[in-house]
Amino acid sequence: MTEWLVWLSWPLLLAGAFFFIAGTVGMLRFPDVYTRLHAVTKADTLGLGLVVAGLSVRADSVQAVAVMLLIWLLVMGSGATACQLLGRYQREHEAQQEGRDRD
């Protein structure tokens, strides 16, 4: 029974790794702050979520799964908050620059 669970975990782990790599490439290649934020938050939420799911399938105890889920929630929350804050900072920065250009 555990054998097929290990096999089940591989697609989840690989998909998680894919989102991390895609997020990294996006952060390096996308042109501006907003699209970069879009790319990098995918790594935090989907990438880590899939890795956690893949590891949960293999975990020995319910406690380990619960700890990983809590870590995921915390990272997701901090990622979402940081994304919003960076986005707002960028928007205010741009508004300031526009105001300066108009003067």
Add this chain to the structure above:
Amino acid sequence: MIEWLLDGTLAALLLILAIAVIRASGLYASVVLFIAFGLLLALTWARLGAPDLALAEAAIGAGLTGVLLLGALAHARPERPSNTLYGYRWPAALVSMALAALLIRAVWPLAETTQPLPAQVMTELEASGVSHPVTAVLLNFRAWDTLLELLVVLFAFLGLRQLRLAPLAHTEPWPLLAAWGRLLAPLALVIGGYLLWRGTSAPGGAFQGGALLAAGLVVLRLNGVLPALSWRQWPVRLGVLLGVTVFLAVAALTHAFGAGWLTYPVAWNTPLIVAIEVAATLSIALTLALLVVGEPEEVHP
């Protein structure tokens, strides 16, 4: 094979980040890279089987030092574009290499011989009052070192006060940041307290717990939840001096009535160590928080 891949990647990334910190185009980029370097170093300590060092490196080396560097950057004048320090590079590299050679010479023999100290610690562990060997060393066998470390933190804070830095203008906290801070601060309190509490039996302790508590204090202060923290308030002074005071009191009492300076009576081992740890954690947390968000002194003409 896979483990070698992970360790090799870690070591290579550490070297690349170390070079990148020096070569980065601006000081801000250097600081951010330095924080990343600290986090990877913490991961390396964890891989080497030293969770105590990993926790300390993550909390203090990466987290707190990073915040302090960013704070220093905010106080610094804007960088000049020309690299005037270029001429100092080669002498600095020479000094660093000589220092590295000395360190390697000191550390290399340790890898080849088995040291008698770990075995000694394990045989004496029963009598130390705690069940975690690192805590036993830090707060019993070599408590003197830890006392001096606390004094170093205190002196760092007193030294910063002498600089009389101008206050940084904090903007009105954004609602989202304030809400997230209110969520994070209790977490910092719980995890910091947990690290302190389990320090007697597992990796953790005063410095790691204190750094986390300090992070909670800083977040609350930046969000305007906490009132201004200043050396002029007597609770702040009490908190900053508590750790060193308790430690010195224990040292003096054991010297006067017991077997000697910081040699605890066996029956009192555990309560004394826990009391010192709790006092030290509170002091470390408050001192580190003051280093980051303390109110500057008013300059009297």
